[in-house]
Amino acid sequence: MNRRSFLGTLAAIPLTPSLAFADKHPPASTATPESDRFHLTLNRVLHGSNPAYTPDFLLEDIHATPGRRFTEFSGDVSGRWVGALASASSEYGTPFPILDEVVHRVIAAQHPDGYFGSAFHYDQPTDRDLALLWGNGRLLVGLMEYHSLTKDPATLASARKLGDFLVRIGPEFNSKKMADDFGAAHFASSYICWTQQTEGLAALYAVTHDDRYKDLCAAISERIERRPSDHVHGYLCSLRGTVDLYQATHDSTHLRRAEDGWLSVMNSGDVLVTGGVPEAWSPKRLRTEGCAECDWLRLNLSLWRATANPKYLDTAEHILFNEFSMNQFSTGDFGHATLDESGIPQIVSVRAWWCCTLHGLRAFPDVHRTAFRSTGQSLFYDLPVDSTFTQAGLHVEAKSSLAQDGTIQLKVKQSPAGQRLTVRQPAWAETIHLDRNGHPVPGLTVSNLTPNDTITITYAMEKKQTPSPGNKGQLFTYGPWLLGAPSAVNPGYFNELHPRNTLLPATLQTASEPAQNLFAVPVAAAQSAYIPAEFPEQPSQVQLRAVAEQTSMLPTPWQIAFQVKKTS
Structure with missing residues (x-):
């Protein structure tokens, strides 16, 4: 059964509420990471x-x-x-x-x-x-x-x-007076309620070619401003509409404005270690918001499609595998996580059904259509997720088991003569190896695709340790995944002084009991010895899991930045 048939079946059958939970999802034979996340929220x-x-x-x-x-x-x-x-x-x-x-x-x-x-x-x-x-x-x-x-x-x-x-x-x-009257203190009813009209107006102009909509959209875009303590979701919606206006007009002024806005966010100090952004810009950076995470993901995807600049795809990929996934509840909802003083998510605890759940669902189509792109006889596989590409006699399906064994399979259903496929090597992959129908392929390009080809992509990944922003501790990653210690898996680790526990990175190894649930990332699961701050004479063990695994858990506290014992 292909994905479209499966989706049609899912949409047609009334499902019980319990099926919204990850531990009671459809059988593993249909399970693939991004499509299952989409199905969870769609359900x-x-x-x-x-x-x-x-x-x-x-x-x-x-x-x-x-x-x-x-x-x-x-x-x-x-x-x-x-x-x-x-x-x-x-x-x-x-x-x-x-x-x-x-x-x-x-x-x-x-x-x-x-x-x-x-x-x-x-x-x-x-x-x-x-x-x-x-x-x-x-x-x-x-x-x-x-x-x-x-x-x-x-x-x-x-x-x-x-x-x-x-x-x-x-x-x-569209006046300075109105912008001043509805400053950041108004928050959800601040001036961003006006500037976010860029998205709808750009869409209207693209269909009608009515210059009134284009001119108003452009004038509003000039008023977009990232103000301290203001609503992040509204600001990012406004920027996304500006990219849409560029796509409709090909006026580079609009693209430059959106890219300047992107750079402002990146330099703001408000990009979280999970790749996401807060609900409000500093100094009111108190929690995340699923809508803002989706907007930040979608803005980067749209800028990538508009410019082909890899920095946007790299950023989107980091958001997708970490903040976006961590923000998704086992019910399929999206919502809010509290942040500590250094901007690190602590616990995802509020299902924002009034906005984030629906905005989360809206993000999946953008992810799906960005996985592949095509120029002439060259097909590119850019984003390592489940996807299907169909265009001009070419039909290719991608099914990921990246979280299980570090591989993705591309199955060619149809292909015109002379078609090439090139696979992107992400920054987090040490190397990439391609097999075509069981035979090694040199490099990252497969030439002359034929129907029934199976291309297996193997991503070589390593566990890495890097300082967190502001030197608030060390971060651990494996491939695209950020790792953390969830309380649900490590109840003995979490007590009053747990932020002062000291990990021993030299002991970091693959977990002896890797995670077993629908949204598990067993390939990244690790364990480390640590010295408890409360009783240092009794070293213990802690399991580190991909923060994306939060979807398979009830809301639970996480520690993501760790104190570590320095080696001489």
Whole structure:
């Protein structure tokens, strides 16, 4: 059964809530890391509970129904839900009939002025009006993603009405006064509620070629500013929209602005050791947010596609294998982790169903479509994850067992004559070895692909030790995975003075009992002797696991940066 058939089966069968948990997932014969993570969150969104995303539930933020949390962000939940499922359907080829019902009910609730939700105050905007703009911005993106899938004229007409509303209020909202009035202290209803409109406006322009949307999008992009303590998610959405505007116009001004924003983030001191970013820029760097992690991942993927600069793909890869995976709950939700004073995640504990879960689902199609790229007769396999590439008589499927044995298999189903395949060597791989149908291939390129070829990629990886930022301890990695000590595996390690325990790196070795669960990374599991701070005369053992394994656990404390005994 191929992935599209499997997804179609999964979407069609009502699953029990218990199947949302990693230890009760479909059989291992279908298990591959990224596709299983996608299935986990897709199942949560389609069939999960607490809460269930029913059509009536989704429409509550369109009607601003009082009672449930955050309905003042009109269109936020519904827009994300529509966009995530529409993008998944487009990328994986699986229909979700419930999408049509929800979208038609949404656009029926649009105000004559073009916006959605409660009344909008044109003269004296308040935080509730900025919240409405935030939700409407997420809804505009969702409507455009649905239109991209269906080409439904009614949906495009609704999106245009919303775009016209934004054009109408543009002169007032795209002003320094408005930016100053809604500073970072307003946080979720700060000025980022306006600047994030770049994403929907860029999509509108790409389809309609209406210069009003392009001009407003460009003007908003000029106002994007990374302000201390402001909302990271909104800032990164704004930058992603700027990259989209570049893709629609090929005006390098927009690409330079997005790249400058990327550099500002990288130099901010707020990029976490897991590759992610916090919910708020310093000095209010208190926790992570799944939405921001997804935005940071997707921004790097879009910049890679726009520039082919490997630094963006390297960054995206680090986020994907660590922060993005660590942020995913066993229920399929995404959410928040608390950070210590040096910005290291401690425990992932809040399922943010109102935004992060849906934004997490939306990230998977971008990952899937970035794994392969093609130029002429050259196919490139860039991102070591499960994926399928189909284009112009070429069909190749990638299935990863990287976490189990360090290999990935590419199966060629169809191929035109003269097709080449080149495999990227990531920075974390010491070497890469290719086999074609059991025979070694020199280098990283396979020439003249033929149907039924099986290309096996073996990544040689090593455990490494590096200082954490600010010399707050040592980090341990294996290949792309960051390692840490989870309390769920090491209950005796964690006590009041556990940050002062001292690892003995010279004793670091492969774990004698590697992890055994769906999202385990047994190839990276390690153990080390350590000296307990509370009773140093009794050395003990601690297991280190890939932080990505958090998905298979209930929320548990982690230690990621360690004190180590220096060797002479």
